[in-house]
Amino acid sequence: MKVPKIPLVDEAARVACRARWDDLTKPTGALGRLETLGVDLAGMTGQAIPRFPRKVIFVAAADHGVAAEGVSAYPQAVTAQMAANFLAGGAGINAMARQAGAEVMVVDAGIAGDPPADPRLIRCGVRPGTGNLAAEPAMTRNEAERIIQSGIRIFESVHRSDPVALAGVGEMGIGNTTAAAALTACFSGRPADEVTGIGTGISESRRREKVRLIERALKRHRPSCADPIGALAAVGGLEIGCLAGVMLAAASRRVPVVLDGFITAAAAMIAVALAPGVRNYLIAAHRSAEPGHAALLDRLTLSPFLDLKLRLGEGTGAALVFFLIESAVHCLSEMATFSQAGVANRT
Numbered sequence: 001m002k003v004p005k006i007p008l009v010d011e012a013a014r015v016a017c018r019a020r021w022d023d024l025t026k027p028t029g030a031l032g033r034l035e036t037l038g039v040d041l042a043g044m045t046g047q048a049i050p051r052f053p054r055k056v057i058f059v060a061a062a063d064h065g066v067a068a069e070g071v072s073a074y075p076q077a078v079t080a081q082m083a084a085n086f087l088a089g090g091a092g093i094n095a096m097a098r099q100a101g102a103e104v105m106v107v108d109a110g111i112a113g114d115p116p117a118d119p120r121l122i123r124c125g126v127r128p129g130t131g132n133l134a135a136e137p138a139m140t141r142n143e144a145e146r147i148i149q150s151g152i153r154i155f156e157s158v159h160r161s162d163p164v165a166l167a168g169v170g171e172m173g174i175g176n177t178t179a180a181a182a183l184t185a186c187f188s189g190r191p192a193d194e195v196t197g198i199g200t201g202i203s204e205s206r207r208r209e210k211v212r213l214i215e216r217a218l219k220r221h222r223p224s225c226a227d228p229i230g231a232l233a234a235v236g237g238l239e240i241g242c243l244a245g246v247m248l249a250a251a252s253r254r255v256p257v258v259l260d261g262f263i264t265a266a267a268a269m270i271a272v273a274l275a276p277g278v279r280n281y282l283i284a285a286h287r288s289a290e291p292g293h294a295a296l297l298d299r300l301t302l303s304p305f306l307d308l309k310l311r312l313g314e315g316t317g318a319a320l321v322f323f324l325i326e327s328a329v330h331c332l333s334e335m336a337t338f339s340q341a342g343v344a345n346r347t
Contacts, residue, residue, distance in 0.1 A: 004252035006277030009043035017042035062110035063129035064175030110238030151245020170315020195292030228273035
């Protein structure tokens, strides 16, 4: 499939940002990873002092046929119910996004049953939920391509009306940690048992059943990391494909993308496999409590900023890191230089 062209990072902007940090009234490197974050953002945006007037968190919701196998502590109906909660502003991501000054865009990437009848809900229309990956492919190859293209179109549409300066990604989908764990085992080469967690809070015995299910699915479908579209079709999720498309489009527009947790890292793995340059536009917000998340971050060579044992999803970790990003850019723009403050620089 055709993917957007991803620009190289702006090295001149990185150098100018680094010089700005070194001229501010502090010891060199004293703000640690805030300084490297600022430099990375400069390279992504092409601005020595980046600014983010519009921040948007894309939350993609979709159902998974594998939920029928009892891999979640919650019924599948919760996906549609939580999508309605997002639209009503009552979820964790809504509270955090309001505090961070970010908009929340809710995407129906493939909700089964009755999705909310709300005009603000962005619809993909590829299919209502995936197949049960334990017995059949999650989707066809054509559907996998279409859901990624839907994510690309969604970002472009939102960006066209009012440019997005900073994007966050989040998700909701009963059963989606099973799909993410299967993809993680595929791309990392690690055993399913090492990358499969408790998801919504299942017991250890049910987790072991989940592991065995993933092992059977991998043996049945044989997804390959050399074929990301095929892997997504075999054992992935519609929200994973949609968010991969959002990342591809955002990177093509030099928009930094803040990943949330395990599911969004799986989506990033698909996006980077399709266009390696996307990696340079990704920021890992946190390390999830899900064990597979660390494996994906290692594979993506991304270092998370937080480790709060989060496993809610929805983009909540991304919203928290928006504050760190704003702290970095406010320091860059508002701190005085040594000459401005009349402070002696290092000898």
